[in-house]
Amino acid sequence: xxxxxxxxxxxxxxxxxxxxxxxxxxxxxxVSSPSEIGGRFVELVASGRLFAHGWITVVETLAxxxxxxxxxxxxxxxxxxxxxxxxxxxxxxxxxxxxPKVALAPLFIMWFGIGIEMKIILTATIVFFLVFLNTYSxxxxxxxxxxxxxxxxxxxxxxxxxxxxxPSAIQWVFTGLxxxxxxxxxxxxxxxxxxxxxxxxxxxxxxxxxxxxAGVFAALLAIIFLALLLQAAVRKLETALMPWKKEQDAxxxxx
Numbered sequence: 251x252x253x254x255x256x257x258x259x260x261x262x263x264x265x266x267x268x269x270x271x272x273x274x275x276x277x278x279x280x281v282s283s284p285s286e287i288g289g290r291f292v293e294l295v296a297s298g299r300l301f302a303h304g305w306i307t308v309v310e311t312l313a314x315x316x317x318x319x320x321x322x323x324x325x326x327x328x329x330x331x332x333x334x335x336x337x338x339x340x341x342x343x344x345x346x347x348x349x350p351k352v353a354l355a356p357l358f359i360m361w362f363g364i365g366i367e368m369k370i371i372l373t374a375t376i377v378f379f380l381v382f383l384n385t386y387s388x389x390x391x392x393x394x395x396x397x398x399x400x401x402x403x404x405x406x407x408x409x410x411x412x413x414x415x416x417p418s419a420i421q422w423v424f425t426g427l428x429x430x431x432x433x434x435x436x437x438x439x440x441x442x443x444x445x446x447x448x449x450x451x452x453x454x455x456x457x458x459x460x461x462x463x464a465g466v467f468a469a470l471l472a473i474i475f476l477a478l479l480l481q482a483a484v485r486k487l488e489t490a491l492m493p494w495k496k497e498q499d500a501x502x503x504x505x
Contacts, residue, residue, distance in 0.1 A: 279461075287464050290462075310373060310442075311437075314438065318375065318434070323423060326382045326385025343379075343382075346379070355441055355444050359445050369437070376433045377434050385419060388422025424488045427488075431481050431484055439454070442454075454470065
């Protein structure tokens with residue numbers, strides 16, 4: 251409770267300092283003010299523009315996140331269980347991973363156009379590598395001796411994956427999922443800024459094009475809210491699938 255109140259107090263001090271500094275100390279054209287940003291945010295909500303554009307971004311983010319996560323988990327399991335294949339594909343995957351993924355956006359625009367599909371593919375590409383690397387690391391971390399003993403006892407590969415590998419690697423998988431949530435949103439927003447007429451990224455770019463600083467901050471505020479909601483959803487899923495993790499985190503905080 252004390253931590254929560256401390257956070258509220260810090261946030262309030264920042265907002266009040268910003269409000270009083272805007273005008274007398276800093277040109278509002280560059281930083282606007284919390285009251286003006288709040289008013290613009292309410293305008294966007296009342297007009298329905300925020301929900302219309304926000305829904306497009308939600309669809310792009312969730313679709314890209316789901317596709318990228320499924321592909322990342324699948325490939326991570328496959329390469330984690332097949333050392334020869336991992337050695338063959340490792341240079342290719344590392345080469346692509348080393349690229350800033352947003353640099354692929356112009357190429358994706360040429361290939362897939364400026365529709366929603368391009369943003370979904372860009373988002374999925376970003377999410378894929380984060381989830382893949384964590385899943386692969388989790389699978390490789392499983393004790394080989396344990397797997398060999400079970401294999402000698404007659405366990406098949408699908409039994410090993412379902413009963414040992416996945417349960418052991420699931421914490422690694424969720425680490426990748428939690429890391430990829432903000433990056434999924436970044437992929438969708440960058441795609442919208444570069445080529446779109448819908449979405450929160452477009453709303454942000456449109457406000458910037460009109461030199462509307464309050465509108466830019468209002469769009470950023472909406473993006474922050476969406477990112478927090480997505481992170482909360484992943485944490486809820488993690489708690490549902492890994493109930494022991496909540497108790498473990500509580501014990502670590504109490505130490």
